[in-house]
Ligand SMILES: Nc1ncnc2c1ncn2[C@@H]1O[C@H](COP(=O)(O)OP(=O)(O)O)[C@@H](O)[C@H]1O
């Protein structure tokens with residue numbers, strides 16, 4: 460897939476809590492292009508999660524717009540006056556959470572096939588086949604019948620990734636996917652994400668893994684206090700940071 | 714007080730009145746408890762849905778209802794329904810059993826709604842977020858993801874509610890409904906023996922709730938095992 464065309468256009472996005480007391484997002488504008496691997500970094504509490512969760516409206520922004528594949532999903536109706544069904548747009552945005560959030564009452568295979576069967580009307584046989592192929596790719600085909608509690612953290616997160624992929628999304632959103640993992644399991648999850656990036660998947664990744672940002676990202680965003688303070692290629696961000704807040708942040712994490 | 718006479722009296726009463734205790738009394742007590750829990754669960758679920766609704770008036774009505782029921786004595790509620798209902802609904806005139814059953818249902822529904830609400834809210838919010846991020850609607854998320862997990866919290870608590878209700882039905886004897894406690898009062902009146910019928914009823918209540926709580930414990934363990942599999 461070529462890096463061309465805008466997939467998500469974010470304009471002046473704001474999210475306030477308690478009136479205006481907490482400005483979790485304070486006017487963020489950015490475009491996500493098809494094929495981008497956009498890595499979002501910044502200190503804790505800077506609004507990274509709020510930004511990511513706004514993209515699929517898990518958080519309802521206070522103001523601003525998010526145009527996803529040509530439709531402003533923050534509005535009630537589209538340009539033709541048709542009601543916007545956010546559930547349909549979310550089907551095309553996969554999301555991976557820090558704490559996996561697998562469904563504990565379903566097997567690994569069921570975790571992956573439920574949404575395709577119930578939401579896209581795919582036959583169970585076809586859904587199973589596709590899910591097995593995805594599990595194969597992350598080396599977990601033999602765990603298809605297991606329940607989430609029987610898996611290690613790294614395995615759970617790999618399942619969470621392929622569960623989202625089973626819906627064949629156009630973009631994948633990751634919120635600190637390795638932060639809850641034991642150190643020895645971080646690599647296996649990052650490897651899966653790296654493979655995904657190489658296949659051309661559009662990704663927005665909030666992470667503290669600077670190695671991943673440098674090696675896999677094509678754009679790095681630095682956020683602080685709900686604002687996007689600096690944006691650039693990994694090379695520019697890590698080797699020639701401009702903003703003093705970014706310089707300070709990098710001196711602490713690198 | 715002489716324990717051996719009491720013992721002898723208990724045996725005598727049991728031989729003479731066993732059907733009053735074990736058939737009439739027990740069947741009234743159990744049927745009242747079953748009706749209360751059955752309808753209490755249905756109405757409790759409705760109230761819980763109202764409390765979690767997006768429509769503010771529904772939330773207010775349901776939470777005011779729950780607070781009032783939980784904040785007033787049950788005996789008072791029984792009196793109120795017993796004397797008030799027939800005036801509101803004339804066809805309930807002289808229908809003492811129905812009035813008491815309705816009072817018990819209304820009381821239990823408030824407690825059950827709290828059981829259901831907290832059972833649902835105990836399911837990790839991350840489950841809802843994951844389901845919504847896949848594209849499930851709010852209703853689908855409730856049905857396929859949240860409720861199946863909430864049931865594991867709710868069922869054991871409902872079992873305990875059944876045990877509570879079984880004991881609470883004894884208040885119905887205030888109106889001589891026919892339950893176990895009513896039989897105690899009747900037999901006490903006929904024999905002038907206060908302690909012995911009470912002792913018999915105590916043993917029956919205890920055996921009943923003991924068996925029920927063992928069953929609830931069994932259910933709880935099975936549900937917990939289901940989680941690990
Ligand atoms: N539900 C909420 N209510 C109040 N404040 C919140 C809420 N969610 C996030 N915040 C605040 O918004 C800011 C940004 O949070 P977040 O996006 O989680 O930051 P990050 O992911 O970068 O650590 C923080 O100050 C946080 O305390």
Ligand SMILES: [Mg+2]
Pocket residue numbers: 507508509635
């Ligand atoms: Mg965060």
